[in-house]
Amino acid sequence: MIRFLLRRLALTVPTFVALMFVTFMMIRLVPGDPIEVRRGERGISPERLAELRHEMGLDQPIWKQFVDYVWGLLHGDFGVSIITKNPILQEFLHLFPATIELSVCALLFATIIGIPAGVIAASRRGGVYDQTLMGLALTGYSMPIFWWGLILILIMSNTLHLTPVSGRVDLIKYFYPQVTGFMLIDSLISGQKGAFPDAVRHLILPTIVLGTVPLAIIARMTRSSMLEVLEEDYVRTARAKGLAPYRVIGIHALRNALIPVVTVIGLSIGSLLAGAVLTETIFSWPGVGKWLIESIGRRDYPALQGGIMLISSIVIVVNLLVDLTYGLINPRIRHAR
Amino acid sequence: MPVDVTLPVAARRATPPGPLLAFWHSFRENRGAVLGLIIVSIVILIALFANVLAPHDPFEQFRGFTRLPPIWVEGSSWTYPLGTDALGRDMLSRLMYGSRISLFIGLSVMLVSMITGVILGLASAWFGGIIDVIILRIMDLIMSIPSLVLAILIVAIIGPNLTNTIVAVTVVYLPRYVRLMRASALSELSKDYVTAAKVSGVGPLRLMLVTVLPNCLPPLIVQAALGVSDAILEAAGLGFLGLGAQPPTPEWGTMLADSRDLITSHPWVMALPGIAILITVLAINLMGDGLRDALDPRLKRS
Numbered sequence: 001m002i003r004f005l006l007r008r009l010a011l012t013v014p015t016f017v018a019l020m021f022v023t024f025m026m027i028r029l030v031p032g033d034p035i036e037v038r039r040g041e042r043g044i045s046p047e048r049l050a051e052l053r054h055e056m057g058l059d060q061p062i063w064k065q066f067v068d069y070v071w072g073l074l075h076g077d078f079g080v081s082i083i084t085k086n087p088i089l090q091e092f093l094h095l096f097p098a099t100i101e102l103s104v105c106a107l108l109f110a111t112i113i114g115i116p117a118g119v120i121a122a123s124r125r126g127g128v129y130d131q132t133l134m135g136l137a138l139t140g141y142s143m144p145i146f147w148w149g150l151i152l153i154l155i156m157s158n159t160l161h162l163t164p165v166s167g168r169v170d171l172i173k174y175f176y177p178q179v180t181g182f183m184l185i186d187s188l189i190s191g192q193k194g195a196f197p198d199a200v201r202h203l204i205l206p207t208i209v210l211g212t213v214p215l216a217i218i219a220r221m222t223r224s225s226m227l228e229v230l231e232e233d234y235v236r237t238a239r240a241k242g243l244a245p246y247r248v249i250g251i252h253a254l255r256n257a258l259i260p261v262v263t264v265i266g267l268s269i270g271s272l273l274a275g276a277v278l279t280e281t282i283f284s285w286p287g288v289g290k291w292l293i294e295s296i297g298r299r300d301y302p303a304l305q306g307g308i309m310l311i312s313s314i315v316i317v318v319n320l321l322v323d324l325t326y327g328l329i330n331p332r333i334r335h336a337r
Numbered sequence: 338m339p340v341d342v343t344l345p346v347a348a349r350r351a352t353p354p355g356p357l358l359a360f361w362h363s364f365r366e367n368r369g370a371v372l373g374l375i376i377v378s379i380v381i382l383i384a385l386f387a388n389v390l391a392p393h394d395p396f397e398q399f400r401g402f403t404r405l406p407p408i409w410v411e412g413s414s415w416t417y418p419l420g421t422d423a424l425g426r427d428m429l430s431r432l433m434y435g436s437r438i439s440l441f442i443g444l445s446v447m448l449v450s451m452i453t454g455v456i457l458g459l460a461s462a463w464f465g466g467i468i469d470v471i472i473l474r475i476m477d478l479i480m481s482i483p484s485l486v487l488a489i490l491i492v493a494i495i496g497p498n499l500t501n502t503i504v505a506v507t508v509v510y511l512p513r514y515v516r517l518m519r520a521s522a523l524s525e526l527s528k529d530y531v532t533a534a535k536v537s538g539v540g541p542l543r544l545m546l547v548t549v550l551p552n553c554l555p556p557l558i559v560q561a562a563l564g565v566s567d568a569i570l571e572a573a574g575l576g577f578l579g580l581g582a583q584p585p586t587p588e589w590g591t592m593l594a595d596s597r598d599l600i601t602s603h604p605w606v607m608a609l610p611g612i613a614i615l616i617t618v619l620a621i622n623l624m625g626d627g628l629r630d631a632l633d634p635r636l637k638r639s
Contacts, residue, residue, distance in 0.1 A: 011477075018478045029494045135369075138626070142619040144570055146577045147593060147611030150600055154608075158601050270483070277485050278574055292486065293578060296493050308490055312482045319481070 004327055012320055016313070023309045024069050027301050078306035083298050088306030092288060097181025098168060099287035102279070103272040105203055106211035111265060114215045115258075118222025122257075123249050125227065133219065140216035149209040149282035156205060166284035168202050169195075210279040214268045221264050225257040232256075266322035270315035363631040370627020376620035384436040391430035392418070395587045399425040404603045422596060422606050431587040432613050438588045439569050439617060442503055446568035447561050450507045454514020455557070459545045461515065462522035473519075476512040484509045485574060492580045499582040506571045510564055517560055521553040555632040562625035566618040573614050589614045 053059045060068070072079070078088040121133040157165045168183045174195045179186050183202070187195035229235065230253055238252045239245075277289035284290070288307060295303040364370055383390060393399075399417075403425040406413045413420060419428040461472040479487065491505035525531060526549065534548045575581035576590025584595055589610040596606040 014474045015477045015481055018474060019481065022478065022482075026490060026494060138369075138622055139615070139619055142566065142570075142615060142622050144573055144577075144590070144593075144611055144614045144618070146574060146590075147608075147614065150593075150597065150607055151611065154600055154604050273483070277483075277489070278577070281578065292489070296489065296580070301493075304490070304493065308482065308486055311486060315483060316481045 001327075005324060008320065008323060008327070012316055015316060019309065019312055019316075020070055020073060021066070023305045024066050026308075027305050030301050073309065078309060079302040081295075081303045082300045083303070088303055089310070091291070091303070092307060092310050094181070095286060095288050095291050098183075098285060099273060099276050099280070099289060101182045101184065102203070102206055102210060102276055102285060102287060103269070105207040107214060107265065107269065107272060109207050109211040110214035110218050110268075114218030115222050115261065117215075117219040118261075119226055119249060119254060121219070121223045122226035122230065123245075130223075134223065137216040137219040140212045141220070143212055143216075145209050145212060146278045146282055148212060149205070149279060152205050152209060153282070162201075163205050164202050168286060169199055174198055206279050206283045206285055209282070210272065210276055214265075214272065217264060217268065218261060222257065222261050225260050226253060229253045229257040263322070263326055266325070267319060269322070270318045273311065273314060273318070360631050364627050367627040367630060369623045370630075373620040373623025373625075373627065376616065377624055380436050380617050380620065381440065383433050384440045387430075387433040387437055391427075391433045392416070393427035393430040395426065395431045395434040396585055397426065399427070401425070404599070404606070406603070407605055407609075410605070419609060420603075420605055422592075423599060423603075426585075428606065428609055431592060432589070432609060435587040435589045435592065435610065435613065436617070438499070438582060438586065439573070439614070442499070442506070442572040443565040443569040443621075445503050446506045446510060446572070447564045449503075450510045450564065451514050451557065451561050453507075454511055455518050455550070457511075458515045458518025459522055459550070461519045462526060463541060463545055469519075472515065476515050479508065480512050484571065488571060488575055489578070489580060492575060497575075497580045497583060499586065499588070502572050502575050502581040505575070506568050509571065510568060513560060513564070514557070517556055518553060521556060522549055525549045525552050559625060559629040559632060562621060562628050566621035566625065569614065569618055569621075 050059070076089055078092070080087055081091060084091065117133050117137070121130040124130045153165055156163045169187070174187070174190075174192055179189055183199040184196070187199040226249075230249075232253075235248060235253050238248045243252075273288075276285070276287055277293060279285065280287045280290035281293055288311060292304060292307045292311075295301075295307065399421060402414065402417060402421050403423060405417050405421045407420045407428070408415060408418050410420075417427050417429070419432065421427055422431070457472050461469045482490070488502075488505040488509050491508060492501055495501045495504065522545070531544070531548060534544055539548065572581055573588070573590030573593075576588045577594045579591075579594060582588035582591050584591055592610040593607060593614075596603075596610075599606045
C-alpha cells in the first residue's frame with residue numbers, strides 16, 4: 001500500500017512541474033506585455049517603465065524568472081491581481097466556498113436522482129421506464145447547459161416567479177456576515193428569519209443546471225453497471241433462494257454495481273469545481289468560475305494565471321485522492337500496474 | 338421448379354454476411370440510433386445546401402421587421418418562418434448557416450485530434466520508454482486542467498475567433514484519443530498475429546499502420562462520434578462566453594449569447610439556437626450509442 005501511494009504521488013510531481021511551466025509561459029504568450037496592460041493608454045516615462053520591469057522581475061533572465069515564480073508558488077504567492085491589487089490566493093479563497101457549495105449541491109442532486117434512476121431503468125430493462133429514463137439521460141448529457149440555465153430562468157423565475165434569477169442571497173432583505181463562506185450555513189448561523197429558505201431558493205436553479213450532465217452520466221453508468229451485475233451467479237442464487245426482488249436488486253446487486261459509479265462520481269468532482277464556469281456566469285454566482293471569465297474580460301492575466309494554477313492543482317489533488325481511495329477499496333487496482 | 342427457388346435462398350443464408358452488412362443489421366435494431374442517423378443526415382444536408390435552402394441572407398438586416406416571432410405565434414410573418422432577431426436578421430437562415438459552422442467545428446476538431454491522437458498513441462505504444470512517459474505526462478497535464486478552463490486559456494492566448502476555437506477544443510480532446518489508442522495498441526501488440534508479422538519481417542511503420550491500427554478502430558470510431566458532439570457543445574460554450582466565433586457569425590452559441598437580453602421580451606430568439614444545438618448533439622449521441630453497441634459490445638458500459 002505504501003509503495004502504491006508513493007508511486008501515485010511521484011506521478012503527480014512532473015504534472016505539477018509542467019503545470020507551473022505552462023502557467024508561467026502563458027503570461028508571456030498573451031498579447032500585450034504585463035507592463036503595457038498595466039500602464040493603460042496614458043503611457044509612462046521610460047524610467048518608470050524600467051522601474052516597473054525591475055519591480056516585477058521582468059529584467060531578469062527567463063530561467064531566473066521561472067525559478068522565482070516556482071519559489072513564490074511554493075510559498076503560497078500566486079501573484080497579485082492587476083485590477084484589485086489583492087493577492088490572488090486571497091481573492092480565490094474568498095470566492096472558492098461559493099463554488100464548493102454549488103458543486104457539492106449539484107453532485108448530491110445528481111447522485112440522489114441518478115442512482116435510483118439507473119437502478120429502475122436496469123430492473124425494467126427494455127421497458128417503458130427504461131426507455132424514458134435513458135432517453136432523458138441522453139438528453140441531459142447532450143444539453144448545452146448555458147441554454148438550459150436560461151430556459152429554466154425563463155420558466156421558473158420570469159414566468160412562475162418561483163426562484164430568484166441570480167446571485168446567492170437577496171441583499172435587500174437579508175444581510176449577514178460571511179463566517180464560513182457557505183451561504184447555507186451562514187444564513188442559519190445569522191438566525192435571521194427567512195434567510196435560510198432564501199439561500200436555498202438561490203441555490204435550486206444553479207444546482208439543477210450544474211448537476212444535469214453528471215446526473216445523466218451517473219444514471220447511465222448505474223444502469224449499465226447494474227445490468228452487468230444482474231447477470232452474475234450470486235444474483236441468480238439470491239433470486240433462487242426466494243429473496244424479494246427489491247432485496248436482490250437493492251442489496252445484493254446494487255452494492256456491487258456501485259463500485260464503478262463511485263469512481264465516476266469521484267472523478268466528476270474535479271470537473272464540477274471548474275465546470276461551474278458556465279453555470280456561474282449565467283446565474284451571476286460569485287464563484288471562481290465567473291471570476292476567471294471576468295479576469296479575461298479585464299485582461300487581468302496574473303489573476304487568470306493564478307486562478308488556473310489553483311483550480312488545476314485542486315483538480316489534480318482531488319483526482320489523486322479519488323484514485324487512492326479507490327486503491328483502498330479495491331485491492332486489484334493497487335496491485336495492477 | 339420449387340428447387341430453383343429454394344436453392345439460392347439457402348445458399349444466401351449459408352454465406353455469412355460481410356462485416357459492413359453485419360454492422361448495419363445490428364445498428365438497425367437500435368431504433369434510437371436510426372432516428373439519430375436520420376436527424377444527423379438532415380442536419381448535414383441543411384449544412385451542405387444552406388445557400389439554397391435558406392430563404393434570406395444570414396447577415397442581411399431587415400430593419401423594418403426586427404424581433405418578429407416564429408410563425409406559430411401571433412404577429413408573425415411567413416417571410417420569416419422562425420422570426421427575426423434584434424437586428425432584423427432572419428432566424429431560420431441564420432440557424433441553417435449556423436449548422437455549417439457547428440458541424441465544421443465538430444468534424445474538424447474530431448479529425449485533427451483523432452489523427453494526432455492516433456499518431457501519438459501509436460508512438461507511445463511502439464517506442465515505450467522515455468517517449469511513452471513524456472507523451473503520457475503531457476496528456477495528464479492537459480487533463481488536469483478542466484476542459485473549458487483550458488480552452489479559455491488557449492483562446493485568451495491566441496485570440497477569440499473560429500479557427501482558434503477549433504485549435505483550443507482540439508487540444509482539450511487530444512488526450513482521450515491518445516490514451517485510447519495507446520491502450521488498444523498495447524493490447525494488440527502482445528497478440529500472436531503481431532509477433533507473426535514481426536517474424537515475417539514487416540517494418541515498424543507498416544506493422545503499426547497496416548497490421549495493428551485496423552484492429553484498434555472500433556473503439557476509436559465510437560470515440561470519434563461522441564467527440565463530434567462534445568466538440569460542438571464545447572465550442573458553443575466558448576461562443577456563449579464570447580470567446581468563440583465572433584458576431585455577426587451565425588454560430589449557435591454566439592447567437593444565444595447575443596440574444597440573452599431578449600430573454601424576457603422575445604424568448605424564442607434565445608431559445609431557437611439552443612434547440613438547434615440540443616437536437617444536433619442529441620442526434621449524434623444517439624447515433625454514437627448505436628455505433629458503440631453495434632461495433633463493440635465490450636464497450637457497452639459507460
